[in-house]
Amino acid sequence: MNEFLHMGGYASYVWSSYAIALVVLLANLVAPLRARRKLLTRLAQREKRAQRMKR
Amino acid sequence: MLRFFHQLASPKHFYRISGKWIPWLGAACLAFMLAGLYQGLLVAPTDYQQGDSYRIMFVHVPAAWMSLFIYMVMAIAGGIGLVWRIKLAEIMAISSAHVGASFTFLALITGSIWGKPMWGSWWVWDARLTSELILLFLYLGVIALYNAVEDRRTAARATSILALVGVVNIPIIHYSVEWWNTLHQGPTVTKFDAPSIDFRMLIPLLLMAIAFKLFYAVVVLLRARVEVLQRERNTSWVKALVAEHE
Amino acid sequence: MNPARRKRLILIGLMVAGVAVAVGFALNAFNQNLMFFYSPSEVAQGKAPPDHAFRLGGLVTNGSVKRLPNGLTTRFEVTDNTRTVTIEYTGILPDLFREGQGIVAHGKLNADGVFIADEVLAKHDENYMPPEVADALKKSHKVNSAAGGREGALGREVNSAAGGREGTLGREEGVSASQKGTAP
Numbered sequence: 001m002n003e004f005l006h007m008g009g010y011a012s013y014v015w016s017s018y019a020i021a022l023v024v025l026l027a028n029l030v031a032p033l034r035a036r037r038k039l040l041t042r043l044a045q046r047e048k049r050a051q052r053m054k055r
Numbered sequence: 056m057l058r059f060f061h062q063l064a065s066p067k068h069f070y071r072i073s074g075k076w077i078p079w080l081g082a083a084c085l086a087f088m089l090a091g092l093y094q095g096l097l098v099a100p101t102d103y104q105q106g107d108s109y110r111i112m113f114v115h116v117p118a119a120w121m122s123l124f125i126y127m128v129m130a131i132a133g134g135i136g137l138v139w140r141i142k143l144a145e146i147m148a149i150s151s152a153h154v155g156a157s158f159t160f161l162a163l164i165t166g167s168i169w170g171k172p173m174w175g176s177w178w179v180w181d182a183r184l185t186s187e188l189i190l191l192f193l194y195l196g197v198i199a200l201y202n203a204v205e206d207r208r209t210a211a212r213a214t215s216i217l218a219l220v221g222v223v224n225i226p227i228i229h230y231s232v233e234w235w236n237t238l239h240q241g242p243t244v245t246k247f248d249a250p251s252i253d254f255r256m257l258i259p260l261l262l263m264a265i266a267f268k269l270f271y272a273v274v275v276l277l278r279a280r281v282e283v284l285q286r287e288r289n290t291s292w293v294k295a296l297v298a299e300h301e
Numbered sequence: 302m303n304p305a306r307r308k309r310l311i312l313i314g315l316m317v318a319g320v321a322v323a324v325g326f327a328l329n330a331f332n333q334n335l336m337f338f339y340s341p342s343e344v345a346q347g348k349a350p351p352d353h354a355f356r357l358g359g360l361v362t363n364g365s366v367k368r369l370p371n372g373l374t375t376r377f378e379v380t381d382n383t384r385t386v387t388i389e390y391t392g393i394l395p396d397l398f399r400e401g402q403g404i405v406a407h408g409k410l411n412a413d414g415v416f417i418a419d420e421v422l423a424k425h426d427e428n429y430m431p432p433e434v435a436d437a438l439k440k441s442h443k444v445n446s447a448a449g450g451r452e453g454a455l456g457r458e459v460n461s462a463a464g465g466r467e468g469t470l471g472r473e474e475g476v477s478a479s480q481k482g483t484a485p
Binding site for chain 3: 100101102103104105106108109112134137138139172173174175176179180181182216219220222223227234235236237238240241242243251252253255256
């Protein structure tokens with residue numbers, strides 16, 4: 001296990017690469033999910049206002 | 056078959072069908088990625104020259120491949136949008152830009168981290184690295200241009216033209232290591248004779264490449280769905296969906 | 302296809318073709334500037350700039366690496382199998398630096414024709430394999446070329462100039478070329 005983490009002396013290079021990759025991939029997943037939620041909330045609010053205007 | 060595509064091109068059907076596909080694509084992506092990581096970090100042997108540092112390849116190479124692939128998808132979708140005025144093609148084009156930029160960034164940064172111990176330098180201005188950096192700027196240009204123009208459809212047309220102009224950079228990136236002498240080495244997997252990579256190292260590389268492709272599919276669909284909702288916000292089906300969300 | 306669409310398609314095609322041609326001309330014009338380094342042959346032909354620094358690339362000749370008495374400076378030769386240039390470098394060499402390896406050095410030629418480098422980068426090739434496989438290949442290769450008594454390491458036959466094989470640095474066809482390698 002220790003040997004695995006050590007990566008033949010290149011641990012900092014290898015693991016930082018994989019960590020950056022993980023962060024970039026997660027950011028790509030989270031961004032559209034958040035944008036979708038925000039958009040739906042905004043559209044719902046707009047709809048409510050429109051309903052009120054009608055009354 | 057043709058009918059299927061016609062339906063798919065309608066935003067409403069696209070939204071419904073893509074919603075069904077995303078979980079499957081996501082599960083497949085996760086499976087391939089875990090298999091690739093296991094094979095790449097635990098099974099693949101140490102390289103005879105580079106020791107364990109070469110394992111950065113399993114992120115770097117698929118990311119670099121995807122940076123080119125996504126650019127081609129973006130330009131072709133943009134071109135289809137320009138010629139046939141298909142809304143969904145425009146949406147696909149712009150939804151690809153962010154993922155493409157991410158993968159380009161990832162290829163550059165992991166390449167830099169790999170270059171430091173192996174070459175002895177974080178960065179050199181050779182033809183391969185410079186053309187890949189230009190690709191990142193092309194992606195960022197597409198994103199910036201799209202956000203700068205108010206009207207979505209005009210914005211989509213402008214960005215499609217920019218994306219198409221930038222296509223010349225793609226063969227330059229690919230062949231840079233053959234046309235000019237560079238510090239970056241030549242192609243390993245795509246050269247015409249047998250790939251000069253050990254089988255146990257090739258397996259995780261291909262697994263990761265498939266995982267990255269699936270990941271792109273998931274993200275591009277997620278983004279396209281948001282874009283569809285945004286553009287179709289005044290239609291009855293989106294309004295029904297919003298009411299459901301409440 | 303209706304005429305409006307065809308017109309748009311042709312316009313886009315022309316645009317992409319036009320840009321490609323323009324970029325092609327530009328790249329052709331700047332071809333030399335896009336080369337990352339000069340080879341020893343080019344230096345011998347006087348193509349490298351004589352008065353300012355440039356990059357020199359080649360394979361480190363087997364048995365040429367020596368530490369100078371001050372303990373910090375390394376002297377070695379690089380070759381492109383045709384010409385050889387001696388390099389002196391003071392500093393830490395990259396992990397991949399070894400005899401038979403491709404390197405790119407940045408520096409200037411001095412009056413004696415020795416290249417004084419201020420930076421040495423290692424170039425690695427496109428071959429990836431575990432050490433056992435590399436050893437096995439090396440052995441089978443040695444057996445193949447035993448008649449010629451030539452020692453070659455995986456497509457990096459530095460001493461094969463006698464065999465007259467033409468190699469551009471780092472672009473040798475790797476393992477396959479080495480197996481086909483011309484025995485002197």
